[in-house]
Amino acid sequence: MEKKLKIIGEKCPQDHKCPAVSVCPVGALSQEGWEAPKIDHEKCIKCGRCANFCPKRALILQ
Secondary structure (H helix, E strand, O other), X not given: OXXXXXXXXXXXXXXXXXXXXXXXXXXXXXXXXXXXXXEOOOOOOOOOHHHHHOOOOOEEXX
């Protein structure tokens, strides 16, 4: 089964610029204001960099 990147909204504080957006090598994460980031699953290569970088562990690859 192929892994998929997901956002756990309850863990994302949504009160700051998401630091994980900047580490995505293919630009699959975007953020409007301080909302939780959005994932472009067409671009996502499932490398896990953002999930490993997220300090709140709100991004998971499963």
